[in-house]
Every structure is written in C-alpha cells, then in structure tokens.
Amino acid sequence: MDNGTKSERVTIRTVAQDAGVSVSAVSKVLRNAYGVSDELRKRVNVSISRLGYRPSMAARSMRGRTHTVGILLVEMENPFLPVIVSGIMDELSQANYKSMLAVGRADTMIETSLIDSMLDFRMDGIILVAPRLKGALLSKYAKQIPTVVVGHHEPDSTDFDTVNGDDVGAMRQIVRRVHRDGRRRIEMVSIDRSTNDSDVSYQREVGYVAEMTALGLAEYIHINRLSEQHKREAISPLVARPDQPEAYICWSDLHAIDLVSQGRANGWRIPSEIAVVGFDDSPAAALPQIDLASYNHDGTRQGAEATRLLLSRIDGRTDARHVLVEGRLSERSSLTA
Amino acid sequence: MDNGTKSERVTIRTVAQDAGVSVSAVSKVLRNAYGVSDELRKRVNVSISRLGYRPSMAARSMRGRTHTVGILLVEMENPFLPVIVSGIMDELSQANYKSMLAVGRADTMIETSLIDSMLDFRMDGIILVAPRLKGALLSKYAKQIPTVVVGHHEPDSTDFDTVNGDDVGAMRQIVRRVHRDGRRRIEMVSIDRSTNDSDVSYQREVGYVAEMTALGLAEYIHINRLSEQHKREAISPLVARPDQPEAYICWSDLHAIDLVSQGRANGWRIPSEIAVVGFDDSPAAALPQIDLASYNHDGTRQGAEATRLLLSRIDGRTDARHVLVEGRLSERSSLTA
DNA sequence: GTCATTTCGTAGACCGTTATACGTAGAACA
DNA sequence: TGTTCTACGTATAACGGTCTACGAAATGAC
Numbered sequence: 001m002d003n004g005t006k007s008e009r010v011t012i013r014t015v016a017q018d019a020g021v022s023v024s025a026v027s028k029v030l031r032n033a034y035g036v037s038d039e040l041r042k043r044v045n046v047s048i049s050r051l052g053y054r055p056s057m058a059a060r061s062m063r064g065r066t067h068t069v070g071i072l073l074v075e076m077e078n079p080f081l082p083v084i085v086s087g088i089m090d091e092l093s094q095a096n097y098k099s100m101l102a103v104g105r106a107d108t109m110i111e112t113s114l115i116d117s118m119l120d121f122r123m124d125g126i127i128l129v130a131p132r133l134k135g136a137l138l139s140k141y142a143k144q145i146p147t148v149v150v151g152h153h154e155p156d157s158t159d160f161d162t163v164n165g166d167d168v169g170a171m172r173q174i175v176r177r178v179h180r181d182g183r184r185r186i187e188m189v190s191i192d193r194s195t196n197d198s199d200v201s202y203q204r205e206v207g208y209v210a211e212m213t214a215l216g217l218a219e220y221i222h223i224n225r226l227s228e229q230h231k232r233e234a235i236s237p238l239v240a241r242p243d244q245p246e247a248y249i250c251w252s253d254l255h256a257i258d259l260v261s262q263g264r265a266n267g268w269r270i271p272s273e274i275a276v277v278g279f280d281d282s283p284a285a286a287l288p289q290i291d292l293a294s295y296n297h298d299g300t301r302q303g304a305e306a307t308r309l310l311l312s313r314i315d316g317r318t319d320a321r322h323v324l325v326e327g328r329l330s331e332r333s334s335l336t337a
Numbered sequence: 338m339d340n341g342t343k344s345e346r347v348t349i350r351t352v353a354q355d356a357g358v359s360v361s362a363v364s365k366v367l368r369n370a371y372g373v374s375d376e377l378r379k380r381v382n383v384s385i386s387r388l389g390y391r392p393s394m395a396a397r398s399m400r401g402r403t404h405t406v407g408i409l410l411v412e413m414e415n416p417f418l419p420v421i422v423s424g425i426m427d428e429l430s431q432a433n434y435k436s437m438l439a440v441g442r443a444d445t446m447i448e449t450s451l452i453d454s455m456l457d458f459r460m461d462g463i464i465l466v467a468p469r470l471k472g473a474l475l476s477k478y479a480k481q482i483p484t485v486v487v488g489h490h491e492p493d494s495t496d497f498d499t500v501n502g503d504d505v506g507a508m509r510q511i512v513r514r515v516h517r518d519g520r521r522r523i524e525m526v527s528i529d530r531s532t533n534d535s536d537v538s539y540q541r542e543v544g545y546v547a548e549m550t551a552l553g554l555a556e557y558i559h560i561n562r563l564s565e566q567h568k569r570e571a572i573s574p575l576v577a578r579p580d581q582p583e584a585y586i587c588w589s590d591l592h593a594i595d596l597v598s599q600g601r602a603n604g605w606r607i608p609s610e611i612a613v614v615g616f617d618d619s620p621a622a623a624l625p626q627i628d629l630a631s632y633n634h635d636g637t638r639q640g641a642e643a644t645r646l647l648l649s650r651i652d653g654r655t656d657a658r659h660v661l662v663e664g665r666l667s668e669r670s671s672l673t674a
Numbered sequence: 675g676t677c678a679t680t681t682c683g684t685a686g687a688c689c690g691t692t693a694t695a696c697g698t699a700g701a702a703c704a
Numbered sequence: 705t706g707t708t709c710t711a712c713g714t715a716t717a718a719c720g721g722t723c724t725a726c727g728a729a730a731t732g733a734c
Binding site for chain 2: 054055057058061075077081082100103105113114121258261264265283284288290
C-alpha cells in the first residue's frame with residue numbers, strides 16, 4: 001500500500017543496533033532467557049522503550065510462542081457468553097497473555113474454518129465455548145493445539161479439558177425446588193437440536209428426567225422441544241395451550257424470558273398457578289416486569305477455570321481434566337411469591 | 338510440547354515435492370499470480386488437496402496479505418454490537434476474508450494494546466467499533482493500517498473512514514415525533530462520560546438540543562447524565578423524582594429498558610403521562626412488558642458498509658469517506674397507545 | 675533461419691524472530 | 705602457572721511463506 005517511506009519498521013535489528021549489541025542479545029532479553037547481565041538487559045530495555053519496539057507476532061510465531069490464545073464462541077447473542085469471556089480475559093491478562101476471539105455463528109462449517117484459522121495464526125492454545133462440533137473432531141484439533149472446551153460435556157475425552165456448570169445437578173436441584181412448593185406437573189422447555197449428548201441442553205434434560213423419576217413424578221415428564229430460530233413463534237403454542245402445567249423449567253433464559261413475558265401478557269397467574277424457571281440468570285431476567293427465577297452458573301468462574309487449565313496445558317500438562325463449576329438459583333417472583 | 342514426531346507439518350515444500358515442481362510454482366498457484374499454465378495449476382491443486390495443505394498465516398504475514406481483518410469492540414454487553422458484527426462477517430465472508438475479534442472492555446489502555454496486537458498479527462485492516470480512543474490516536478494507527486471506525490463520529494478525519502447512524506438526525510426526528518403528541522417537557526437521558534464530541538451519545542445530545550431549540554422548547558431542555566456503571570442505581574433517582582417530565586428520550590436502550598421497566602413498576606402512566614424512547618431497538622425492547630419504542634439504526638447495514646469501505650481501502654483507496662446510515666423508529670406502547 | 679517476444683517455471687534473497695552451538699574472558703581451583 | 709568452570713555474548717541456521725530476477729522454451733515476424 002503506502003510504501004512511501006523505506007524500512008520504517010522498528011525490528012529487533014534496529015534495537016540491537018541502537019543498543020550496540022547483537023540481535024541474539026536482544027532476543028534473549030525479550031524472552032528473558034538465560035545468560036544476560038543486568039547491564040545488558042538495561043541497555044536493551046532502554047533502547048526498546050526509546051524506539052517503541054514491539055516484536056512481530058508473525059515472525060515470532062514461526063518459531064516460538066505467540067502468547068495469544070484463541071477463543072471460539074458459538075454465537076454472540078446469548079447473554080451468557082460475555083460473562084464467560086470476561087472471566088477468561090481477566091485470567092489471561094494476569095498471565096500476560098492476549099486473546100483473539102472468533103464467532104462461529106452456530107455453524108459447524110464456520111467453526112471448523114475458524115479453528116483452522118487459529119491454527120494458521122499459531123495461537124498457543126484455544127478455548128472453545130459451547131462448540132457445535134462433535135467430540136471426534138474436537139479431539140482431532142486437540143491433538144494439534146492445547147484445547148479447553150467450555151459448555152460442552154465430553155467427560156471421557158482424553159485429548160482436551162472441559163469446564164461446565166453441573167447441568168445435571170443444577171436441573172435436579174431446580175426440579176426439587178419447584179416440587180417443594182407442591183407442584184407435580186412440571187414440564188421442561190428444551191430445544192429441538194439433533195440430539196447431542198454433549199449439549200448443555202441435553203444434560204439439563206437428563207437432570208430433569210432423573211429428578212422427576214426420583215420424585216415419583218415420572219408420569220408427568222414432558223419435554224417441549226422448541227425450534228432455535230423464530231424463538232417468539234416457537235413459544236406461542238405453549239402460551240396458547242389450554243391445559244397448562246404447574247411449572248415450566250427452561251433450558252435457557254433465551255427461551256424462558258420470552259415465555260414468562262408472553263405468559264404474563266396472556267394473564268397467566270405466576271407463580272400461583274404456573275411457575276417459570278430459566279437458566280443463565282441473564283440481565284433481562286432481573287427486570288421488574290420479567291422477574292424470572294434463573295439458575296446462575298457463574299460464567300466468570302467457568303471462564304477463569306478454563307483459562308487456568310489452558311495455561312497449564314500450554315505449559316506441558318497432557319492428562320485431561322474435567323471440571324464442574326457450582327452455581328446457585330436466583331429466586332425471583334416467577335417461582336415464588 | 339509434543340514434538341514426538343519429526344516434521345509432520347505439511348508446508349509449501351511438501352506440496353512442491355509431491356507435485357514435482359518448485360516451491361515458487363506452488364506459491365504462484367496459491368496467490369494465483371501471473372505465469373502459471375493450467376496443467377501446472379491442476380497438478381499443484383491436486384497435491385494441495387491430497388495433502389490437506391494450509392498455508393501458514395504466520396509465514397505469509399511476513400511478506401504478503403493475511404486475508405484477515407481485526408474487529409475491535411468496545412465491550413460485549415451492548416446488544417447493538419452483535420448486530421454490527423454479523424453485518425461485518427457476512428460481508429467479509431463474501432470477499433473470502435476472515436475476521437479476528439477483540440474486546441476492549443471500554444478501557445483505552447486495553448484498546449491500545451489490542452490494536453497493537455492486531456498490528457503484530459499483521460491484519461490486513463481493522464474495524465473499530467465505538468472505540469474510546471481519541472481521534473489523534475486513531476489517526477496514528479490509521480497511518481499504519483487501513484482503518485474504518487464505526488459508531489464514533491470523526492467526520493473530518495482524513496486518515497480513516499467512518500460509518501455511523503445519523504445520530505443527530507435521528508434524535509431530531511424522535512424529538513419531533515414526541516412533540517407531535519403535544520409533549521413539551523421532553524428530557525434526555527445520556528451518560529456521564531468525559532465529554533467527547535465523537536461519542537454517539539454526545540451527538541444525540543446535540544440533536545436533542547438542536548431540535549428542542551428549533552421547536553421553541555429551549556426552556557425545557559434538560560439532560561440527565563447518568564453513570565455508566567451501576568446502571569440500575571443511577572436510574573432510581575430519576576424514577577423517584579416527584580416532578581416528572583412528559584417524556585424521556587434515552588441515548589441507548591441500555592438505560593432506556595431499565596428506565597421504562599422501573600417506571601412501569603412504579604406506576605408511571607406510560608405513555609399517557611410519560612413517554613419513553615430508546616436507541617438501538619434491542620431484543621428486550623420488544624418484550625410485551627417492556628414494549629419500548631426505540632430507534633433502530635440498522636447495525637447490519639452499518640457493519641456491511643464498514644466492511645465494504647475497509648476492503649476498498651485495503652485495495653489501495655486513500656481518500657477518507659464518511660458514511661451515515663439511515664434508520665427508523667420502532668414505535669411501541671412506551672411512546673404511543 | 676535468425677532474432678525478438680512472450681510464456682512458463684525456477685533460484686534464491688528476504689521477512690523478523692527464536693534457539694542452538696560456539697567463542698571468550700575472568701574466576702576458581704589445583 | 706596451567707586447567708577447568710561459569711557466565712555472558714555472538715554468529716547463524718531455521719521457520720514457511722512471498723516475490724524479484726532470470727533462464728529456457730515456445731511462438732511469431734521477417
């Protein structure tokens with residue numbers, strides 16, 4: 001483009017020249033490698049800051065570390081994601097690492113190409129948040145680059161670590177809590193995704209079924225699987241049906257907020273006749289008119305945990321760890337008066 | 338880490354060997370440069386796909402293009418951002434470009450370091466969404482890398498392009514619309530940020546003042562500047578005050594949603610006595626209980642426009658363009674019955 | 675048949691780092 | 705005094721591409 005000026009860029013050579021030392025010496029200082037005197041280190045550092053030198057990642061990544069990790073998000077709309085990301089970034093910056101984000105738009109093709117991209121850019125490791133990709137593919141990638149997966153259950157993987165909320169446990173806890181108020185016809189609202197054991201939504205279904213059974217409410221088990229797209233339209237039939245259950249537990253606030261909102265608008269008596277509980281405790285759940293009880297899965301903590309695992313993996317760990325993070329239910333008036 | 342196997346990586350050399358041609362030949366095919374016979378191109382492509390070769394961005398970026406642009410977001414919470422990002426990504430993928438995202442967390446230091454990072458990774462260009470950085474600094478960066486700024490008014494810049502909603506015009510339109518219902522005591526809710534002419538919030542204030550004055554309502558001009566943090570707490574005094582105006586126009590749904598929500602909860606008669614209008618038309622604004630009128634600034638379009646500008650800039654354009662994108666007001670019951 | 679021109683392909687310098695393998699001076703030891 | 709360490713610096717080969725020169729072959733003009 002604008003090659004007007006000659007070689008304007010400050011490289012390691014410029015610094016070396018300026019400090020009157022060899023390129024290798026500068027490199028050693030940069031990596032704080034062994035065999036550098038304080039005197040030399042100081043001289044080099046002075047030159048570095050005088051010239052405003054910054055090492056080129058491109059060049060760096062051809063041999064060593066980039067000190068950058070890639071974060072892949074399924075999509076951007078789910079309010080749970082920013083929380084996780086902020087947990088990751090806090091932890092990363094403490095370790096003097098940087099991050100590069102990519103958004104998969106809930107499409108496996110795009111996810112694949114983005115992970116490839118991250119490999120191409122020589123990230124030191126990757127954190128995949130709720131990926132759509134199947135375990136086998138994840139393993140394939142994990143063999144090429146240190147990998148931690150968040151919000152995707154794969155407890156038997158030996159190639160990568162996972163961090164999750166205790167989805168089964170949380171769901172059982174919610175069912176028990178709802179039942180404690182004497183409700184028996186407790187239904188679940190989940191999504192109609194090609195069944196994938198790894199999805200958090202599926203794990204929540206498992207917890208629901210397990211606890212309903214344990215409570216002797218097996219006959220009331222009913223899972224409404226809604227379309228992911230056209231959220232509002234998918235919910236309408238639920239709102240309109242004449243025979244309402246005593247409670248809806250939703251796999252995510254994404255659906256719960258619209259459900260409780262449309263329900264209230266349609267004159268449901270909440271919570272006396274119908275209770276609604278969501279998952280993720282998103283900001284909108286706390287609005288006075290919504291006031292949706294929701295399970296808070298501590299995304300910040302999940303992000304931090306994932307980052308710690310990744311960094312230790314980058315440092316050479318090879319055994320797989322699978323962490324479940326505790327959460328708690330935020331009670332609100334959609335559940336209890 | 339796992340350097341168990343020797344040189345497993347498929348490089349341009351592997352491909353060259355496999356196809357029985359020179360490295361330069363392969364490179365030419367990759368860049369579809371001049372001077373390649375169909376025969377050779379075919380041979381090389383066969384080898385490439387047989388070996389599953391992918392060029393290393395790291396190596397590539399030391400000389401040529403990375404075919405990747407960096408996107409810098411102020412933060413992640415504002416629901417307007419995903420819309421812009423999706424506009425950008427659609428347009429990018431059409432041009433066979435990739436993107437890398439970074440999140441600035443509304444902090445100039447972090448923003449600076451992230452842009453530096455993008456330079457280090459040799460992005461072909463960057464799109465900055467609502468950056469906090471001042472124009473001078475932006476210009477400094479724009480001289481080093483093709484830059485387009487979105488959601489940040491800097492109409493006189495000659496170093497980079499800008500894409501914005503017509504904030505002044507939109508605000509004037511809203512004020513006129515609100516006044517059409519006979520309301521005169523129209524107040525604005527903005528944020529208490531160190532005044533920066535480039536902020537969209539400031540531009541909206543300008544529009545508000547201008548139109549109020551034009552309508553002869555100068556005596557009613559009043560701007561409530563709230564803290565960005567502790568949103569809910571910042572709003573309470575507004576909700577509690579005894580002397581309410583006839584309308585609040587908010588710089589963003591970020592505040593408007595909480596305001597209309599708390600207002601309704603406090604028994605405001607909306608819209609008969611108090612009208613509330615927001616900006617950005619975020620998903621929660623459409624919830625039945627919120628039903629907030631909000632100006633839709635067509636983020637998708639802004640993203641697409643920004644991307645088109647960036648690509649043309651990467652291709653060598655040097656003059657600066659400043660685009661304003663049209664939007665429209667989504668009317669809802671917070672404004673009109 | 676010779677010379678100029680175009681087309682195709684190759685050699686090899688180069689980009690900015692890292693990391694290995696050395697060289698050297700001074701200290702410690704005998 | 706000679707020998708062995710140790711500590712500190714340096715020279716230089718990678719890393720995996722791009723891209724400028726340049727040579728050889730094919731084509732066209734006369």
